Every structure is written in C-alpha cells, then in structure tokens.
Amino acid sequence: MTVDAQGGAHAPFFPEIGPICFEGPQSDNPLAYQYYDKDRVVLGKRMEDHLRMAVCYWHTYCWDGVDMFGAPAFERPWHQGASPRDAADRKMAAAFEFLTKLDLPFYCFHDVDVVEPSPTPAALSDNLRRATEALAAHQDRTGKRLLWGTANLTNHRRYAAGALTNPDPDIVACAVHQIRDCLNATHALGGQNYVLWGGREGYDTLLNTRLDRELEQYGRFLSLVVEHKHKIGFKGKIMIEPKPHEPVYHMYDFDTATIYGFLSRFGLLGEVHVNIEPNHSTLSGHSFAHEIAMAVSLGMMGSIDINCGNSQNGWDTDQFNLDIRDMTLALIELLPAGGLDTGGFNFDAKVRRQSSDLSDLFFGHIGGVDALARALLSAAELIEKGALKSHKEARYAGWQDPLGQAMMAETASLDSIADQVVEQGLNPDHASGRQEYLENLVNRSLV
Ligand code: XLS
Ligand code: NI
Ligand code: NI
Secondary structure, rough: OOOOOOOOOOOOOOOOOOOOOOOOOOOOOOOOEEOOOOOOEOOOHHHHHHHHHEEEHHHHHHHHEEEOOOOOOOOOHHHHHOOHHHHHHHHHHHHHHHHHHHHEEEEEEHHHHOOOOOOOOOHHHHHHHHHHHHHHHHHHHHOOOEEEEEEEEEEOHHHHOOOOOOOHHHHHHHHHHHHHHHHHHHHHHOOOOEEEEOOOOEEEEEHHHOOOHHHHHHHHHHHHHHHHHHHOOOOOOOEEOOOOOOOOEEOOOOOHHHHHHHHHHOEEEEEEEEEEOHHHHHHHOOOOHHHHHHHHHHHEEEEEOOOOOOOOOOOOEEEEEOHHHHHHHHHHHHHHHHHOOOOOEEOOOOOOOOOHHHHHHHHHHHHHHHHHHHHHHHHHHHHHHOOOHHHHHHHHHHHOOOHHHHHHHHOHHHHHHHHHHHOOOOOOOOOOHHHHHHHHHHHHHHH
C-alpha cells in the first residue's frame, strides 16, 4: 500500500468534519472542545501530556454494530474494499484521519484489528508484518503514536478454553506465537506499552478445570513474555488488564489486588503493571478510584482504558465516561503519585448501536475528552487547595509521635506495645473521619 500525504488513495472518510478545536465553555459548537485545551498547563504539565489520550481500533473502526441479538447496524465506508486487504488499508487510513481530526496523540490496536481476515497463524504473522509497515508510514506522516498493542486471544474459537491457560499445549503455542509477533510489532512501532487482557484466561465450570495447572501455565508463559521484552529491548511496560468475568464466568485477573498476589507468586512484581478500566472495576465490585488507589499503593500503575458501565445492569457496556466526579476521584489518587508515566487514557468505549452515523463517533469521543479534561481541572483544584492532603496528614499524625514510632520499630513486640496501654494510662477516644465534609470539598471543586 502506498501512503500519500492524504493517507492513501482512499481518504478522506470524514470530509465534512473537523478538525476538532478548543473553543471554550461558551461555545455551542457540538464539534468543538469546551474544556480540552491541549496546551493549557495544569499542575505544571500540558493537558495533552497529563492525559495522553488514545483512540482504540476495535470499538471505533472495527465494530460494525453486531451484537448477540442483531446483525451489523453500521455501514462504515472503510469496511468495504476491492479486496479484504484493501478494506484493511482503508480502515487504517480512516483511523489516522479520525485521530488527526480529533487532535489526540495516541492509538491502540489488537493484531487482528489492523489486518485482513487471516485463516492461519502463519498468515496472521505475514499480514501483521505488512500492516506494521503501513502503520509506521501513517505514524511518520501524521506524528501519531502507539500507546499500546495487544494480541487478540479471545475471538478465535480455538481460544474458547483460554489462550495461555488452555488445556491443549498446541493452542498455548499458538497464543505464544501471536503474543511474540504482536509484541515485536508494538516494539517496531515505538509503542509505549504492551497489554494482555485475559478475557478467556479463567473458567466457565470447575468441573472441567484444573485451577492449579492453569495458574502454573499462566505464570510460566507470562514470565516468558517478560523475558522476551528484555531480549528485544522493549522499554515500555507489560500490562495485565484486570476484569472479573465476561466472557468467562471467572477470570484469573479478577482485580488489581488479585493480580498482585499472582505476580508476587511468580516473581513478576515490578515487571508487570495493570491497565485499569472503570467498567471492569465496577464489575468486580470496586470503584474506579479504588482500583487506581490499589495500583498506586502496590506500585503497579500502568495505564487506563477509560469508559464506564451502566449502573442498572452491571454489564461491560463500554460507554463513554461522562461522570466527571467519578473520574475526579480517580485522578486525585493518580496525580499526586506521579500520573501516568508511559500510560495514557485509552477510549475503550463505543457508541451505542443506534448511533449509526460517522458523526456519532466524533460526538462520543468529544464528550469523553471534555469530561476527562473537566475531571483533570477539578482534581487539580482539589490538589492545589491541599485540604484533602492536610486532612489525611492530620489523621495519621500520631505515627510521628514517640509511641507511634516505637510501635513500628523493628524492636517492637506484641508485649512491648500492649504494656504501653497501662504504663501510659491510654484510654483514647475516636476522632471524626469527616466524610461528608470531604465529599463536599470534592463536589465544590467540580468544574
Ligand atoms: C474487554 C477489554 C478489551 C481490552 C483489549 O473487556 O476491555 O477491550 O482492553 O483487549
Ligand atoms: Ni479494555
Ligand atoms: Ni472492557
């Protein structure tokens, strides 16, 4: 494929739209940003550098609107082509045109998203090699960058019983082959990270599952992924994406805390990080902020797939997250800990099936971008005011006092601590946690 200045012979796909620019909160242009002003400096950093936003290939360009109950509902012009390969090339041209018009810096993909249908593992390898060259040409042309790549290990029916945790070694070898190729492609493209989402690494019933064996496999082959990363000199993070269930009944990567236990068992702490998704957080019974706080406190923070579910049904509906408060609560955990490093905010979100126009893809992303920008501004205000921080400091201040220090010292024993109660005549009272006051501080800062 030749990639000319316009993005190939096929472009433009969105002739009537864009570029999407910052126009400010007073603007009533639905195809403009009201809050995302990429060069605005917030907490000492440009908004673009804080948020490092990415558009995902699978929901935005690949999905044709098919669901469990209905046929494709979208007629994307890039789904048609002179051949399956031509359609893949057209999809790629559309992807870079869309990203450029939205003025966002990053994209993410699965191996199968960027190639024509590939009947064998060998064909997928060849097609991915070719697609990698085409992606590199588009990156050079547009300046857009790869946030992360990933191998799709859930779609092919051979992975029905898992990929790395499959009972059949032949199938595990195919999964390893796909991961090796996709990690190499991600590296060749200067990708910032590599993600593994274990959608089918788990079980549907214990009646046919050897948990012990499958977890051993998972640890073993994940260790080899890490070994390969170092072998090829890939500097980005390897990340696992926590999710408790769907498509399988139980997923081994249930949540961040579970992954921590798994990584420490296989000596992979510090080597593997997490890619957190709000909709997966709520599926596991946690808030988005909880998962971020847990990852930060365990030194596992990687990246974010930004989206949300629907609070009534609990599925992974992958909607654009418009909940400014929810994202602010997550950002006040993330930003003081140093922010995203190599990670970013990837819009792992899709328009609803009834939103069938190309303009709906723009409205979805513009809403998501602006909501995130408002959350960033809200979080920055809270952090700059410092009231939350000083409240926490005051709450734990006792640990700086002599008794607190002595209790944490290595010389302390259960006896030495217990004896202090009578010796010092301790009979302490409870201090207010001030939850409602703190919640009001958050609400008052929302932009
Ligand atoms: C699905 C996951 C998926 C990963 C990429 O629930 O979120 O989209 O992010 O394989
Ligand atoms: Ni995701
Ligand atoms: Ni998801």
